[in-house]
Amino acid sequence: MRKLAAGNWKMNGTGDNLSMISQLAAAHPSPKSEILICPPTPLIHRAATISDSITIGAQDCHAASKGAHTGDTSVIMLADAGATYVITGHSERRADHKETNKNVHAKATAILKNGLKPIICMGESLEQREGGNTLEVISNQLAHSTPDMAAGHTTVIAYEPIWAIGTGKIPTLTQIGEVHDFIRHQLQTRFGTAQGGAFRILYGGSVKPTNAAEIFAIPNVDGALVGGASLTVADFSPIITALDAA
Ligand code: PEP
Secondary structure: OOOEEEEEOOOOOOHHHHHHHHHHHHHOOOOOOEEEEEOOHHHHHHHHOOOOOEEEEEOOOEOOOOOOOOOOOEHHHHHHHOOOEEEEOOHHHHHHOOOOHHHHHHHHHHHHHOOOEEEEEEOOOHHHHHOOOHHHHHHHHHHHHOOOOOOOOOOEEEEOOHHHOOOOOOOOHHHHHHHHHHHHHHHHHHHOHHHHHHOEEEEEOOOOOOOHHHHHOOOOOOEEEEOHHHOOHHHHHHHHHHHHHO
8 A cells, every 4th residue: 555645735825836846746756655735726737737746636626527516616627637636525624614424425426436536534523532422423424425436546534633633733642543443444344354454544633744753653544634734845745754664
């Protein structure tokens, strides 16, 4: 399994920031891990022409292929622009746009049907964590957001505790390991041992150069989905190096 270092730029960056991608490619000429950058939609096309060694993805899509959906972007359009992956179900989409597991399932299905790879995000709130409900929440999100047509080589799962995103707080390494083992077990129960074992399970939430190596040493952590620290080469490059070394 090739590990994945995925950067989610969120709503940050204009054309001036694209030089970061060529700098990253120069810093990692033959990375062991796959490097993915998901810039804002208007930058995808330009980003995709910069380097063969940096994969480009999108942060969201519409589930329909075309039609009267003002302001939305279909998977076909994202593929045409050069995207290979699409993040879906990010907690900011679930919160800001009231996206449900059903919406995420429909988007992931559209992504897969069009030959792109979904990164399906899930994670508990602080209240759910403190209430002891983390595994129940993850079980529900995983079961209802992941389509039956998902497979290890096409689909990535991202565990992102909501309270760890952009806060500088992370769960203990034991807590991260517990959730990743649980997701692996659920995937293997549903898709079979070999197929379920082939999904990459990313951790996301305040991954930084300072904590990356210890997070990547946890079994069943197959990479990271990185927000803030993916915006500069100075932060993202050491995270990639730590993943390559894990
Ligand atoms: C994210 O946006 O998916 C994320 C994990 O953000 P950050 O790394 O900034 O916590």
